[in-house]
Amino acid sequence: MIVLVSDKMKNITPFHVMALLERAKELEKQGRNVIHMEVGEPDFPTPEPIVTAGMNAIRQGDVKYTPAAGLPELRERIAYFYQQRYGVTVAAERVLVTPGASGALLLALGVSLNSGQSLLMADPSYPCNRNFMAFLGAQAQLIPVRGETNFQLTAQLIEQNWQQNTRGVLVASPSNPTGTLISKQALNECIDITEEKKGCFYSDEIYHGLVYQGEAQTALAYNDDVFVINSFSKYFGMTGWRVGWLIVPACFYGAAEKLAQNLFIAAASHSQYAALAALDNQSMIILEARRFEFQRRGDFLYEQLIRLGFVIMCRPQGAFYIYADCSALTDNSFQFVQELLEVEGVAITPGCDFGDSNANSFVRFSYTSDLEHLNEAIFRIERFLKNK
């Protein structure tokens, strides 16, 4: 065998945080206490009604293949969720249940992107998105965004950066890593200009529900012909269950279903039955209480980080991340992150994992741990800064 890793793998960048995580594990093995503020997984358990539904599904033998596009009743329920939450009518025929948002993104890009094409997306943004494109032989065209636009793309930026091989635009709101929302007006304008350019619009809405200020609107409110990626992982607390969904423009449904049949067969069956319960009132009450808890944590962390000298240009409005400018404290955020882990056992993510633009000035904090841990983390960071 010639050991030749495929070309596409060379364009898939590893996450710097992975090396950091390895080091954190080593430290923990040595008996050190590490506070994890680098992970994108909430500390809350899956809500009880979802747990019960998942167990019942297994007990009842609901572990056979479902149709490739998902359980019909779950697709219906998701469609109804758009009516309930956003007042938007979506046909269940356009909903595909997928193995997490990852599966949704693979389908969306797979059916619509050719190799050599590119998508406009914000820098900073979630690094897997550009790696999905590399996997498909396409490219992410990263557009530096700043606090002035809430770290989001604008119609103007889209217009300015559109190139011949640009196939469309990917927007994520609330954003990972910045936690910022795109305004309703900006979202509408971004969709309009994309349509004018005859491009595809992809809206990553996986942090919807986890919004503390303002309101996240679905892209479907402005145009039927958009791709919407969502998931039961974050707001619904179902990370390891691996179930998400994709809404496609009607004309892409046939291709998306065919691709799902081939690539996945289907999402895990019991996870889909469990997800049905996630959309019930009983679960929603639990999830709303958690949202308030996240807000408390976010508010605390925001105030404390500012007190310590971090600059936060846009107060996060959603998700569970704060993207903080640390340039007053260091000129190398990656080194800063490494030292903070070694000296104080606090793990955060360096800016370079989210893009190239000004990445050395930024770090991302997750507030997926409870206030007690966050308090201890702030204490340690303060000590770290004093002794530097």
Place this chain on the structure above:
Amino acid sequence: MIVLVSDKMKNITPFHVMALLERAKELEKQGRNVIHMEVGEPDFPTPEPIVTAGMNAIRQGDVKYTPAAGLPELRERIAYFYQQRYGVTVAAERVLVTPGASGALLLALGVSLNSGQSLLMADPSYPCNRNFMAFLGAQAQLIPVRGETNFQLTAQLIEQNWQQNTRGVLVASPSNPTGTLISKQALNECIDITEEKKGCFYSDEIYHGLVYQGEAQTALAYNDDVFVINSFSKYFGMTGWRVGWLIVPACFYGAAEKLAQNLFIAAASHSQYAALAALDNQSMIILEARRFEFQRRGDFLYEQLIRLGFVIMCRPQGAFYIYADCSALTDNSFQFVQELLEVEGVAITPGCDFGDSNANSFVRFSYTSDLEHLNEAIFRIERFLKNK
């Protein structure tokens, strides 16, 4: 938006059996009874120890993300399984737990295939494999195989068909749709010639365990530097749980792990905990009893189909399929399948879903239903043939 389904989707062929399934559903809605011999999903429920382990995992909150390559204890357990079952030593570091064999195949091909390259594979064979390649911009080079080689590739066929853009060889044993095994010697020779050509060897072993005559050997017995795809779906009765595994040549591990991180995050956590129990003795006892039941069904179906005038060139040795030559009964197997469904409510799969070579002369029967159903199906097929 310009509605332009991506180029790769044009090369992904739909399954003819899907239209048939739709029609079967319609008939069932009309109150007709349909016997399903078209599906690749066993009728047995997931064994009780696996069910219990899955429920316990959920109850205990083991539904957080696992590492991308899978639960360390499951990877260890799978590695040990190779020692137990095949007497082959495999390092756990080479095992990746995936969302079904589908995920395993996507990783294996993703890390090793460039667009424009091709893989040699048997015609007939499992149609998703060639669609995975189309998705990656690569091609399946289908090699017609006959009963003389047990419907499997041989070193000679590989040698004869190797082209400049050939990247490697994919062998599936037991085969879907033919149920035939590749002999140990032929497997060894195929691996040797592939190595000589400096190609990659991919061994689809998802029907291992379901073997009734002869013995299926893992490709790992002959060479460390092969890709092995396997799954908990078929033998272990865990279809809807979506958990499989991939063993990679050591030099591909880094790339495969990176790709898994990006494409999947991880396989469903509770499914992985459940899979741990699948490899226990308690489950194995249940699974072996089922294997005998499959053998009884296969023997019955084989005898009966021959009695009815089907020609079965190679008596199936594994899986739960019989690939039968129906050219003495029809000159168009697709039409035959449609009529059999309409007239008698028996659903089987036409040969054209598995390749181009002589497909009109073949149909595939699954014996995933119990003997009572198989008996009724034979009764109906006999009546159908009499009235034709």
